[in-house]
Amino acid sequence: MKTSESFSISNLMKKSSQNKEVSSPDKEEGGPNKEAGGPNEEVGSPDKEADSPDKEAGSPDKEEGDSDKEADGPDYEAGGPDYEAGWNKAFSHVYVETGVLEHPKTQRILSKLAGSKVIEIGHYKDVFNRSGQNFKIQKNSPKLVIARRTKDFCPLGSPMCDSFGNSRFYASSQMMNCMLDCDYCYLQGMYSSANVVAFANIEDTFAEAERLLPAYICVSYDTDLLAFEGLTGFVSDWLRFCESHPGALIEIRTKAGSFSALGSRRPQENVILAWSLAPDPLIKRFERRAPSLGYRLQQMRKALEAGWRVRLRFEPVIQASNWRELYKEAALQAKIALGPYWGNLEDAGASAFRAPEGHFKRMRKMNKSSEVYAWPMVEADEETGGVVHKVARYSNDEEVTRTVERFLGL
């Protein structure tokens, strides 16, 4: 297995000593003191906590009289995360900018959503940025918006993200938001809407990417592009781009993606498929609607067997009750599941939970009952490439990251 020098984000960033404690939700709420770095049974019953946000937010699915199984999302274990059956239900309404109505990508997407109501709009921000939206409630019934991206096709990669040693690091978001609902998702701090946006004009993204080459481009940070592949075909578009542009190296990160979405495509040297993993008990608590660890490992193994470059990430590592035991067990499960292919991994690693400070407060406010936010966080000024940025992170985040890395044998 190739090892990345950037297993620990903390190793990449020079930190200022100006750390101050971010007000702990526990302290604010008068809860019991939680020791930083230690599992604490007093945090409360994880199962009860996992149940409560749904009950609080209300479940439109249940209100509509559907089964619990449907309300939980696609049945991954029964054949994979195939949204085809659920798209019409999930995307009951599709808002389309007039300017992309005739775009072939729009036509492709609409052809898959025969039962959805299509509403023509002037600009996606009229829907996506409107005031008074509730991100959590919208997650229960997201709508799709098809638009034209006019700028920021391939911005520089965030200093919060791992460049894996690539100096020309960019990120590209052909879509915004995804169908999962993770308690720790930074997108809920970034966007006022949980609706999903697909930018039809990927040809303009490619024109910009071409100008930037050679470049390392992460194309699935603000969404789960592989999970949407049956609907959008954006992954196939990127693979074709990489075929004709050897100067490109792309990472496609996924939780819910199915390897079969790539069809019979042959592995490409300049494409890395990356899976974000978590222990099953934490998936159930914090990654609602996401497939199990076993399912994700199965997809990784298929990709490795087929000869693809595959990255394994425990990211973000969440401190929760018994987190050390849970991640130790999950790392072992990964080694067993990948078996002889473990050594073929491109790299493996972990990163403790952290978020841009500006987004963190909003994220925590929206997930007050989640154990994700029960551990003390600190505010820190960090520097990457000469740029100082504020992050909220665990006071012991290096130890958290290193602990899981050790479980992975790093």
Ligand code: SF4
């Ligand atoms: S899979 Fe990623 S983008 Fe989707 S909700 Fe979870 S953290 Fe957010």
